[in-house]
Amino acid sequence: MSNIKKALLEVDGNLEAATAKLFELISIPSVSSDPEGKPGIEKAARWLCDKLSSLGFDARVVETAGHPLVLAHSTDHTQADRPKLLFYGHYDVQPVGVVEDWRHPPFEPNVINEDGIRRFYGRGASDSKSQLWTFIEGLRAWKTVYGSFPGKVTILLEGEEESGSHSLPAFLKAHEDELSCDIAFICDGDMWSPTQPALNLRLKGLLHEKVTIFAPNRDLHSGYFGAVAVNPIRILSSILASIHDEAGRVTIEGFYDGLKEISQALRRQWSALSEETDLFGKVDLTGGMVEQGYSPLEAIWSRPTVDFNGITSGNQGPGERSVIPGSATVRLSFRLVEGQDPENIRQLFQRHVRSRLPEGCTVEFEGFPGSSAVTLPEDNPFVKATARGLEKEWGKPTVLKGSGGSIPVAQQFKDMLGIDCIVIGFILPDDAIHAPDERYDIKRLHKGVRSWIRILDEFQQA
Amino acid sequence: MSNIKKALLEVDGNLEAATAKLFELISIPSVSSDPEGKPGIEKAARWLCDKLSSLGFDARVVETAGHPLVLAHSTDHTQADRPKLLFYGHYDVQPVGVVEDWRHPPFEPNVINEDGIRRFYGRGASDSKSQLWTFIEGLRAWKTVYGSFPGKVTILLEGEEESGSHSLPAFLKAHEDELSCDIAFICDGDMWSPTQPALNLRLKGLLHEKVTIFAPNRDLHSGYFGAVAVNPIRILSSILASIHDEAGRVTIEGFYDGLKEISQALRRQWSALSEETDLFGKVDLTGGMVEQGYSPLEAIWSRPTVDFNGITSGNQGPGERSVIPGSATVRLSFRLVEGQDPENIRQLFQRHVRSRLPEGCTVEFEGFPGSSAVTLPEDNPFVKATARGLEKEWGKPTVLKGSGGSIPVAQQFKDMLGIDCIVIGFILPDDAIHAPDERYDIKRLHKGVRSWIRILDEFQQA
Numbered sequence: 001m002s003n004i005k006k007a008l009l010e011v012d013g014n015l016e017a018a019t020a021k022l023f024e025l026i027s028i029p030s031v032s033s034d035p036e037g038k039p040g041i042e043k044a045a046r047w048l049c050d051k052l053s054s055l056g057f058d059a060r061v062v063e064t065a066g067h068p069l070v071l072a073h074s075t076d077h078t079q080a081d082r083p084k085l086l087f088y089g090h091y092d093v094q095p096v097g098v099v100e101d102w103r104h105p106p107f108e109p110n111v112i113n114e115d116g117i118r119r120f121y122g123r124g125a126s127d128s129k130s131q132l133w134t135f136i137e138g139l140r141a142w143k144t145v146y147g148s149f150p151g152k153v154t155i156l157l158e159g160e161e162e163s164g165s166h167s168l169p170a171f172l173k174a175h176e177d178e179l180s181c182d183i184a185f186i187c188d189g190d191m192w193s194p195t196q197p198a199l200n201l202r203l204k205g206l207l208h209e210k211v212t213i214f215a216p217n218r219d220l221h222s223g224y225f226g227a228v229a230v231n232p233i234r235i236l237s238s239i240l241a242s243i244h245d246e247a248g249r250v251t252i253e254g255f256y257d258g259l260k261e262i263s264q265a266l267r268r269q270w271s272a273l274s275e276e277t278d279l280f281g282k283v284d285l286t287g288g289m290v291e292q293g294y295s296p297l298e299a300i301w302s303r304p305t306v307d308f309n310g311i312t313s314g315n316q317g318p319g320e321r322s323v324i325p326g327s328a329t330v331r332l333s334f335r336l337v338e339g340q341d342p343e344n345i346r347q348l349f350q351r352h353v354r355s356r357l358p359e360g361c362t363v364e365f366e367g368f369p370g371s372s373a374v375t376l377p378e379d380n381p382f383v384k385a386t387a388r389g390l391e392k393e394w395g396k397p398t399v400l401k402g403s404g405g406s407i408p409v410a411q412q413f414k415d416m417l418g419i420d421c422i423v424i425g426f427i428l429p430d431d432a433i434h435a436p437d438e439r440y441d442i443k444r445l446h447k448g449v450r451s452w453i454r455i456l457d458e459f460q461q462a
Numbered sequence: 463m464s465n466i467k468k469a470l471l472e473v474d475g476n477l478e479a480a481t482a483k484l485f486e487l488i489s490i491p492s493v494s495s496d497p498e499g500k501p502g503i504e505k506a507a508r509w510l511c512d513k514l515s516s517l518g519f520d521a522r523v524v525e526t527a528g529h530p531l532v533l534a535h536s537t538d539h540t541q542a543d544r545p546k547l548l549f550y551g552h553y554d555v556q557p558v559g560v561v562e563d564w565r566h567p568p569f570e571p572n573v574i575n576e577d578g579i580r581r582f583y584g585r586g587a588s589d590s591k592s593q594l595w596t597f598i599e600g601l602r603a604w605k606t607v608y609g610s611f612p613g614k615v616t617i618l619l620e621g622e623e624e625s626g627s628h629s630l631p632a633f634l635k636a637h638e639d640e641l642s643c644d645i646a647f648i649c650d651g652d653m654w655s656p657t658q659p660a661l662n663l664r665l666k667g668l669l670h671e672k673v674t675i676f677a678p679n680r681d682l683h684s685g686y687f688g689a690v691a692v693n694p695i696r697i698l699s700s701i702l703a704s705i706h707d708e709a710g711r712v713t714i715e716g717f718y719d720g721l722k723e724i725s726q727a728l729r730r731q732w733s734a735l736s737e738e739t740d741l742f743g744k745v746d747l748t749g750g751m752v753e754q755g756y757s758p759l760e761a762i763w764s765r766p767t768v769d770f771n772g773i774t775s776g777n778q779g780p781g782e783r784s785v786i787p788g789s790a791t792v793r794l795s796f797r798l799v800e801g802q803d804p805e806n807i808r809q810l811f812q813r814h815v816r817s818r819l820p821e822g823c824t825v826e827f828e829g830f831p832g833s834s835a836v837t838l839p840e841d842n843p844f845v846k847a848t849a850r851g852l853e854k855e856w857g858k859p860t861v862l863k864g865s866g867g868s869i870p871v872a873q874q875f876k877d878m879l880g881i882d883c884i885v886i887g888f889i890l891p892d893d894a895i896h897a898p899d900e901r902y903d904i905k906r907l908h909k910g911v912r913s914w915i916r917i918l919d920e921f922q923q924a
Contacts, residue, residue, distance in 0.1 A: 033781020208782045216746035219897040223867035226769035227761035230749035233770035241703035284678035286822025287692035299689035307688035308695035315772030319495020320670045360748025405685030435681040
């Protein structure tokens with residue numbers, strides 16, 4: 001039996017044990033954006049470091065100004081001529097949100113058979129604990145069969161991906177030599193369909209802003225002053241309503257300056273993809289929000305957006321309260337494409353808001369450094385090898401696609417260290433990531449691990 | 463010494479003791495709109511019933527489907543030819559809101575000397591526990607000196623004024639005979655200035671609506687779907703922004719139908735009042751919200767409004783969350799004037815919202831029965847006698863004014879029982895009612911009680 005066959009059998013035979021270990025990890029509530037998540041963050045980092053050490057890596061937890069990273073290196077470089085590989089994942093998760101909105105507990109995963117699909121639910125089940133688990137288990141199986149890792153391997157597990165990766169730039173700068181590699185796999189991506197793999201070559205940049213508009217007064221009685229005093233909900237609503245026009249285009253002056261339209265060739269390729277079903281899972285696109293002149297796929301993969309993530313002001317209940325609030329807050333995110341500079345977009349947006357503020361009102365902006373969009377050429381040899389490996393496991397061509405999502409780490413790897421990144425992974429659109437009842441399934445976990453065996457094998461051939 | 467002088471001296475001599483008792487009442491957290499306020503509501507009702515019994519009233523707590531009322535009658539009708547008087551107050555209070563926004567604890571009143579003004583702070587300090595206390599203490603002093611109450615006196619203390627007075631209509635219907643009177647004093651009103659008394663002859667109607675817009679999907683990842691799926695914050699903002707035009711007029715079709723403009727004579731009278739300073743206390747009207755063509759005073763007293771009291775959707779923090787929310791909620795109140803029917807306005811508003819809803823979205827409205835505006839003629843003899851009594855205490859003419867506020871009980875007294883109501887009281891615009899650090903002061907408490915002695919004396923002369 002060939003080694004590759006043995007390695008795949010090793011994966012198959014260890015599936016149940018690997019799943020049980022993964023559930024331990026998902027059970028740790030490692031929410032990075034909430035100060036109360038800190039103990040879970042630290043526990044998850046420790047847990048992963050111990051795991052990697054037990055697999056033969058030289059692993060350590062690296063503290064930062066924010067949350068720690070886990071950094072691990074292989075030590076048995078028997079094949080020094082092989083490409084140097086870096087595997088990136090993140091072990092932090094989004095906040096739970098309103099826990100009553102979950103039908104399944106967010107930190108108690110179990111295998112549940114639903115119409116023949118063996119799913120498990122939990123915050124981080126798909127984004128991104130199962131994802132990083134695929135390469136850790138794949139590398140374990142490889143080493144078990146081959147006796148060593150497939151060349152020099154570095155693993156980097158981040159704890160701040162869901163809260164802006166603020167500590168990552170300083171970490172990358174300080175550890176540039178240790179992170180040196182030929183290609184980095186960012187394992188936080190999704191499949192084209194439940195049966196067809198994909199690589200993501202177009203990542204959007206991301207910018208978060210929190211905007212609070214203050215009226216000239218604090219809370220007032222709406223009977224006494226409703227007819228005369230500024231209502232910040234009214235001001236904020238007008239400003240938010242002014243950000244998009246009737247065609248769905250963003251009206252912020254200069255927002256689209258310097259953007260390249262996608263090529264006609266790419267449009268045709270994406271148009272063919274669009275005809276496939278299940279592109280948006282169970283998500284209902286009714287309502288006409290897509291920017292005029294673009295297909296939904298083109299809009300998601302190539303058009304920048306302004307999204308409202310949260311709004312709050314005044315009475316939150318349970319009872320009625322006849323009040324004019326003193327302030328109103330909105331949280332926005334911007335998804336940026338190639339050619340848009342996050343800081344420039346932030347300035348344009350802030351100018352848009354300020355210019356619509358009535359006399360007497362003030363505004364406060366809170367934001368974090370944003371990230372630019374990043375792309376990878378389709379003819380990159382590592383892209384080609386990875387695509388071949390996935391195709392062998394799944395039996396269908398690997399889709400080379402774009403994304404509406406943002407992965408700042410890819411931008412930072414490229415900009416700061418000059419490293420090319422392949423974004424890969426096995427998430428599906430209806431995995432409810434960032435939402436209640438986030439989920440994944442055993443089949444994807446299994447074939448995800450097997451995919452890594454195939455990909456590593458392609459790299460051996462290359 | 464005349465009895466009226468003796469009665470005023472009785473008030474003066476008992477001020478400290480009366481203040482101490484009032485502070486007991488303010489210390490009871492009787493929040494009516496919050497289910498958790500129920501114990502405070504029951505305690506306050508019991509406390510007031512006991513107090514009235516001790517003054518010689520036949521008092522009882524009357525249970526309702528909602529919160530109880532306190533109903534008390536005088537029993538020693540030695541002057542059967544005198545007018546039958548009803549005194550209305552409410553013992554429930556608004557929710558505290560964000561407790562951290564208070565510099566003074568909301569339920570621990572103390573006398574604090576601030577630049578010579580002896581203030582006390584607390585939820586209900588001005589709205590409306592001190593107010594009802596003025597007539598209770600006034601009636602006590604009167605009886606102490608005169609040996610009996612000034613004719614048949616009924617006291618009605620409500621526990622649902624701040625949450626819509628839902629149980630009041632059924633109560634009024636069931637107790638029509640007991641409530642029979644010649645005039646009712648609704649003691650929940652304000653002064654013209656710290657030194658000039660006022661009666662309120664124009665009350666606005668009030669309507670509350672809670673609107674939730676549901677997108678076709680529940681929470682989605684804003685990276686995946688921000689470019690294509692309905693964002694309910696965006697929809698709600700557009701709808702709210704559509705409710706007022708650039709002139710500050712409400713754009714809801716039919717909103718102004720059937721309204722009478724105020725007379726030129728009234729405009730002139732109000733214009734003279736407008737020239738007095740301190741009309742809006744420390745409230746800053748910068749921002750240009752007043753409907754074009756009206757002075758601020760005209761807008762507050764005679765123009766209907768739509769006010770946004772609260773909004774909430776999606777991420778409420780503390781961290782960032784890249785989400786398109788599944789729904790967005792706004793709470794509104796409408797202040798209505800003579801000629802507007804609350805149910806009709808509700809229908810017009812709901813039609814306005816529905817007609818702006820994108821395909822695929824749904825909307826849920828939650829509201830309570832509203833109240834119409836109510837007015838009282840300026841030449842009513844009880845109005846005239848009350849105005850004279852106030853003028854004697856304060857040394858300045860009583861202003862016969864309008865209001866931006868709503869007192870549903872006045873509308874229900876008039877509509878259901880045919881009783882005319884005089885709205886009276888000693889609140890000032892900067893008492894921070896419904897807001898953090900609500901307050902009142904000892905001078906107004908003192909002169910408020912004395913005002914009742916003067917008014918009751920005028921009624922004896924009439």
